[in-house]
Amino acid sequence: MKVMDQTNQTAATQTISVNGEVRNLTPGSTVVDLLRDLGLESGRVAIERNLEILSRDQWSATHVQPNDRYEIVHFVGGG
Secondary structure, three states: OOOEEHHHOOOOOEEEEEOOEEEEEOOOOEHHHHHHHHOOOHHHEEEEEOOEEOOHHHHHHOEOOOOOEEEEEEOOOOO
């Protein structure tokens, strides 16, 4: 899957929102694919999909749908 900004659209993409930004990606992509393409490690994020928390065990089975809205929080450690 390739996440693209809206200036690089191709015919085989679907539009979603990630943290308020419009993104285009390949149909059939899962939430795991989305995280990978965004460069986020799955162990340090929480995901809300369409105003509902998406549990970690659902990520690999959840296919991103056109017009989905995601809020992804990336936790950073340190002190």
